[in-house]
Amino acid sequence: MSQPSSSLGKDLVGLESLSAEQILTILNTAEPFKEISERRIKKVPVLRGKTIVNLFFEASTRTRVSFEFAEKRLSADTVNIATSGSSVVKGETLVDTARNLEAMRIDMVVMRHGSSGAAKFLAERIPSNVINAGDGSHEHPTQALLDMLTIRDHYGKIEGLKVCLVGDILHSRVARSNVFGLLALGAEVAVCGPKTLLPRDIAELGVTVFSRVEEAIQWADVLNVLRLQLERMEAGFLPSLREYNQVWGVSSAKLEQAPGDLLILHPGPMNRGVEIDSDVADGPHAMILHQVTNGVAVRMAVLYLLTGGAPDTAEAAKEGAEG
Numbered sequence: 001m002s003q004p005s006s007s008l009g010k011d012l013v014g015l016e017s018l019s020a021e022q023i024l025t026i027l028n029t030a031e032p033f034k035e036i037s038e039r040r041i042k043k044v045p046v047l048r049g050k051t052i053v054n055l056f057f058e059a060s061t062r063t064r065v066s067f068e069f070a071e072k073r074l075s076a077d078t079v080n081i082a083t084s085g086s087s088v089v090k091g092e093t094l095v096d097t098a099r100n101l102e103a104m105r106i107d108m109v110v111m112r113h114g115s116s117g118a119a120k121f122l123a124e125r126i127p128s129n130v131i132n133a134g135d136g137s138h139e140h141p142t143q144a145l146l147d148m149l150t151i152r153d154h155y156g157k158i159e160g161l162k163v164c165l166v167g168d169i170l171h172s173r174v175a176r177s178n179v180f181g182l183l184a185l186g187a188e189v190a191v192c193g194p195k196t197l198l199p200r201d202i203a204e205l206g207v208t209v210f211s212r213v214e215e216a217i218q219w220a221d222v223l224n225v226l227r228l229q230l231e232r233m234e235a236g237f238l239p240s241l242r243e244y245n246q247v248w249g250v251s252s253a254k255l256e257q258a259p260g261d262l263l264i265l266h267p268g269p270m271n272r273g274v275e276i277d278s279d280v281a282d283g284p285h286a287m288i289l290h291q292v293t294n295g296v297a298v299r300m301a302v303l304y305l306l307t308g309g310a311p312d313t314a315e316a317a318k319e320g321a322e323g
Contacts, residue, residue, distance in 0.1 A: 008305050011123040011130040014139035015180040023181055025311050027149050029301035030294070032315045036073055037296055046304055046317045047076035052108045053101050056133070057083045060112055062268050062292065063133050063143070067110050070299035079106075094118065098126050108306065111135075116173075129306045137171050142302060143267050144177035146295040148185065150287050151222055153294070154263050159186035164216040166250065167226035167275050170197045174267045175226060179205050192216040193248060213248055217258050224265040225250050225276045241274050251277045255285060265291060 007025055008018070015023065036042055052071050056064055064080070071078045098109060108129040111119055116136030123130035134140040152158050163182050169175045169191045182189050183206055190208035191198060192215070203209055210216045216223065228244065255262065264276075264285040272278045281288060301314070309317060 007311065008302075010306070011119075011132075012141055012302055012306060013119040013123055013130065013132045013135075015141045015144055015177045015184070016139065018181075018184065020184045020186070023145070023148070023184055026145055026298065026301050026305065027152065029305060029309075029311050029314045030145075030149055030297040032317075033300040033304070034294070034297040036300070037069075037293065042073050043075055044073065044317060044319075045075045046309065047071070047074040047307060050076045050107045050307060051105070052076045052078050052110060052303070053106050054078060054080045054133075055097070055101075055109050055111045056081070057111070057113045057118075058134070060133070062295070063112065063140075066292070066295040067131075067133065067142075067299050069296050070303055073296070074300055074303055076107075076303070094122060095125050098122055098128075102126055102128060108303070131302060131306065134173050137173050137176075139177045139180075140173040140267075141177050141181075142295070142299055143174050144181045145302070146291055146298040147174075147178055147224060147265055147267070148181055149294045149298055150265060150291045151263065153290065154287060155221065158182065160188075161221045162188045162190070162219055163222040163224060164190040164192055164210065164220040165224045165226060166192045166213060166216060167248065168197045168228050169193050169202060169226065170199055171229040172226050174224075178224060179207055183207075190216060190219065194244075213250065214254060214257060217250075217254055217262065220262065221260075222263045222265065223250060224267075226267065227269065228271055228275055241271075245274050245277075249273075249275055249277060250280050252279045252283065255280060263287060267291070 008022055036044060054064055054067055068078055106128055110131045110133050112133040113135050116138035118135045119130055119132035132139060132141055148158055155161060165175045165178060179189050190210055191202055192210040192213055262285055264280060266276060266288050270276055270281055272281060
């Protein structure tokens with residue numbers, strides 16, 4: 001079922017192709033939707049009558065549940081499909097799965113897939129809107145958007161800030177989306193991690209590369225600490241998790257060297273005691289739970305915009321509370 005285009009186009013498959021204006025449109029549209037989650041009745045009729053399929057080929061808790069909350073708070077009808085419960089296990093292709101769903105007259109697909117480029121591949125082959133909820137090691141656009149919204153909540157801006165992504169950059173779709181989005185909005189971006197977990201061409205994206213986490217802490221306004229994606233690694237990437245924590249882990253002792261206010265983010269799930277210590281994750285620098293809250297608002301904004309909602313009417317749409 002063909003959907004109205006928006007200022008974002010038909011789909012959101014990544015941030016690399018978005019302009020600063022388009023990214024700011026999403027962040028600004030998310031602002032009025034934050035308040036809906038604080039109400040006694042957390043629902044507005046903005047997407048009533050729309051059917052959205054959450055098609056997850058990889059395990060997920062935060063992203064899938066966050067999208068489901070966003071969809072239901074906008075009054076959409078949602079269907080959740082995991083690979084283990086679908087015909088994919090019988091050999092059905094991605095396109096055949098989606099086309100069968102299309103035949104049931106859906107409006108949108110939110111998809112997580114283990115192959116880079118899968119969301120774009122699907123978006124080019126079906127008329128429904130497609131949102132990329134993470135594809136391989138390529139992009140995770142809504143995670144980067146909620147990260148940027150959290151940074152802006154704290155500092156009141158993004159332009160001119162110094163943001164360092166720390167850890168497993170090589171396997172991280174979150175890192176790539178953050179680099180694209182932050183650079184577009186005028187931030188300075190750096191990466192920091194073991195050489196084995198840094199892409200060889202990472203500097204070509206326009207980022208600074210730090211070899212020590214202590215240097216990153218001295219430089220940055222924001223540290224976005226990334227999870228070690230052990231499920232994507234083979235032997236040889238790391239000597240041991242203990243050594244990784246000692247050298248690259250973000251600890252309160254290391255944070256004492258920060259020259260000023262330093263914000264700590266983490267996309268989750270966290271490997272506590274590996275890439276981040278518990279006293280940091282639960283400490284005053286961290287806004288990790290605030291990221292989770294912002295994730296629902298950002299995803300509501302993306303759903304709203306892709307289905308034809310106008311940015312300047314988001315505030316009015318928010319007021320259409322049910323009950």
